Amino acid sequence: MPESKTRSQMTMADRIAELREKKKTIRGMGGEKRIDKQHSQGKLTARERVDVLLDPDSMQEQNAFAAHRCVNFGMEGKFVPADGVITGCGAVDGRLVHFASQDFTSVGGAAGEIHSEKVVNMMKASLKTGSPFVFINDSGGARIQEGIDALSGYGRTFYHNTLLSGVVPQISLICGPCAGGAAYAPALTDFIIQTRQAQMFITGPAVIKQVTGEEVTAEQLGGPEAQMTYSGVVHFVADDDKHAMEICKKLLSFLPANNMEDPPMGPRVETMEVEESLNSIIPDNPRQGYDMRDVISKIVDDGDFLESQQTFAQNMITCFARINGRSVGIIANQPMVKAGCLDIDASDKSSRFIRFCNAFNIPLVTLVDVPGFMPGVQQEYGGIIRHGAKMLFAYSAATVPKISIMLRKAYGGAYLAMSSKQLGADRVAAWPSAEIAVMGAEGAAGIVFRKEIAAADDQAAKREELIEAYREKFSTPYIAGQRQLVDDIIEPSETRRYVAMALDALSSKRDVRPEKKHGLIPL
Structure with a gap:
C-alpha cells in the first residue's frame, strides 16, 4: 500500500x-538464496514441482494468503510465504487432481497448525469432488515453535488420510526429508514415490546412535533403495523430481478418479494378434527359471506396464497395465527369484495391491507359476501363516473381475492363494505346461509310494518310475479341467486374446455379498 x-x-x-x-x-517463497540452494541439491522448488506435474495453465492455487498465528520463539510477526506449503487443484492429462507441495525454502517446509490445515483442506476438496490427492513432501518435520498445535496438525492429516482411503487415490511424493511423525502420512496413502535426493525415516541416524549405539548414514537408513528393497515402504524410485512427476502422471493414467468410477480406457483394437513367441517361453526343464516380465510384456498393450515395488519381494510382481485398452492390475509369480515361492513379504506385497485394485474397480489378472509357500523356521516364526492368509482374504474379498492364467507349477496351498477358482476367480485358464497338484511329483511320490520304493531292489530307479507315473496322472491341467476348476486349456499364444475377451465379458460383473460392516483381515 x-x-x-x-x-x-x-x-x-x-x-x-x-x-x-x-x-x-x-x-x-524463501528468497533467491534458498531457491538456489534447493537447485544446487538437484531439487526443484515446491512451485516448480507443481508446474511439472500439472497441465500448463491449469493450476488454481488456494489459501495462498494463509498465515500462522504463532507468537513463540521468534515467530511473532515472522512472514512465512503460503505458510510453507503450496496447495490447490489442477489437471493431469485433463483430469482434476488436488495437491499440496511443501516448500523447503520457507522455514524448511516445517508443518505447523495452518500449514497442516491447508493440506487437510485439499484432502477434503478431494473427497468433495471425487478427485485424486497428491502430496509432495519436502519438510524438516513439525514446526517446533508451535508445539502441540503442530502435533495436532499431523493428527488431523492422518485422520483425513484414513477418510480418503478407498474413496480417492492418494499418492505421496518424497522429494526431500520426511522424518518422524511426518513419515506416517505417506505411509497411510496408496503409493509412495521417492527420489534419490530424499530420505524418510521415523528416527534419524543421530537418535539411533544415541539410543542403540548403531551408526548409520541418512542414506543407508532412509534412502529410496533402503525404503523399497528392505522395508517395502516405497513403491517407486525416481532419479529426480521431474522423473517423480512423470511416474506420478503415468500411475494416475491407470487409475479412476474415485471409487465410484471405472478406470480410464485406452485405445482398443478390433483384431487381437496371436503372440507365437509365448509358445516357447516356458523352458522344457521344469527346474529352469524364466523372467515373468517377458510374459507380461507380450500380453499387455504395447508391452508397457508400470511395476510397483520392483526391488521388494522380487519373487512376486505387481504392476499396472492395459489389455485392449482396459486398465488391469497384474499379480504374477517370478520364477527367477526363489522359484516364485510365496513368502511373508510377497504375501504382504500382493495382498495390499489386490485390495487397492478392488477398491478402485481395477480388474485383476493373475499369472501363476508357484511351487508353494516358502519353507523355513524364520518364515514360520515370522508368521507366514497369518501373512499368507492375507492373500486368501484379499482375493476372496475382491469383487472386481478376476482372471487367472496357470503357466506352469501350481502346487498346494499356494495354488489356492494365487486366485484359484475356489477363491472366486471368474475365469481360470491353463497352459498345457501347467502342473496343478497338491505338491510336486518328487515330493508326492516319496509319500504315496513310500512302501513300494522301500521294497524295490533298485530304489532309485523305482522312485524315478513312480515319480513319472504320478506326474503323468496328476501333474497336468486336464484333471483340473475335468473338475471344472479350470475353464479352458489354451495355447500360450492365445493368452492375450483370452484375457481381453474375458475382461470384456466381465465388464458388467455384479457380485452379491452378505451385508456386514467389514471383514477382519489377518494382521
Whole structure:
C-alpha cells in the first residue's frame, strides 16, 4: 500500500498493485538464496514441482494468503510465504487432481497448525469432488515453535488420510526429508514415490546412535533403495523430481478418479494378434527359471506396464497395465527369484495391491507359476501363516473381475492363494505346461509310494518310475479341467486374446455379498 495514502484514499489501481505485490512476495517463497540452494541439491522448488506435474495453465492455487498465528520463539510477526506449503487443484492429462507441495525454502517446509490445515483442506476438496490427492513432501518435520498445535496438525492429516482411503487415490511424493511423525502420512496413502535426493525415516541416524549405539548414514537408513528393497515402504524410485512427476502422471493414467468410477480406457483394437513367441517361453526343464516380465510384456498393450515395488519381494510382481485398452492390475509369480515361492513379504506385497485394485474397480489378472509357500523356521516364526492368509482374504474379498492364467507349477496351498477358482476367480485358464497338484511329483511320490520304493531292489530307479507315473496322472491341467476348476486349456499364444475377451465379458460383473460392516483381515 502506498505510504502517502490511507486505505480509504486508495483507488482500485492502488489496491490491484498492492495485491500483485503481495502475490509476488508469496511466490518468491524463501528468497533467491534458498531457491538456489534447493537447485544446487538437484531439487526443484515446491512451485516448480507443481508446474511439472500439472497441465500448463491449469493450476488454481488456494489459501495462498494463509498465515500462522504463532507468537513463540521468534515467530511473532515472522512472514512465512503460503505458510510453507503450496496447495490447490489442477489437471493431469485433463483430469482434476488436488495437491499440496511443501516448500523447503520457507522455514524448511516445517508443518505447523495452518500449514497442516491447508493440506487437510485439499484432502477434503478431494473427497468433495471425487478427485485424486497428491502430496509432495519436502519438510524438516513439525514446526517446533508451535508445539502441540503442530502435533495436532499431523493428527488431523492422518485422520483425513484414513477418510480418503478407498474413496480417492492418494499418492505421496518424497522429494526431500520426511522424518518422524511426518513419515506416517505417506505411509497411510496408496503409493509412495521417492527420489534419490530424499530420505524418510521415523528416527534419524543421530537418535539411533544415541539410543542403540548403531551408526548409520541418512542414506543407508532412509534412502529410496533402503525404503523399497528392505522395508517395502516405497513403491517407486525416481532419479529426480521431474522423473517423480512423470511416474506420478503415468500411475494416475491407470487409475479412476474415485471409487465410484471405472478406470480410464485406452485405445482398443478390433483384431487381437496371436503372440507365437509365448509358445516357447516356458523352458522344457521344469527346474529352469524364466523372467515373468517377458510374459507380461507380450500380453499387455504395447508391452508397457508400470511395476510397483520392483526391488521388494522380487519373487512376486505387481504392476499396472492395459489389455485392449482396459486398465488391469497384474499379480504374477517370478520364477527367477526363489522359484516364485510365496513368502511373508510377497504375501504382504500382493495382498495390499489386490485390495487397492478392488477398491478402485481395477480388474485383476493373475499369472501363476508357484511351487508353494516358502519353507523355513524364520518364515514360520515370522508368521507366514497369518501373512499368507492375507492373500486368501484379499482375493476372496475382491469383487472386481478376476482372471487367472496357470503357466506352469501350481502346487498346494499356494495354488489356492494365487486366485484359484475356489477363491472366486471368474475365469481360470491353463497352459498345457501347467502342473496343478497338491505338491510336486518328487515330493508326492516319496509319500504315496513310500512302501513300494522301500521294497524295490533298485530304489532309485523305482522312485524315478513312480515319480513319472504320478506326474503323468496328476501333474497336468486336464484333471483340473475335468473338475471344472479350470475353464479352458489354451495355447500360450492365445493368452492375450483370452484375457481381453474375458475382461470384456466381465465388464458388467455384479457380485452379491452378505451385508456386514467389514471383514477382519489377518494382521
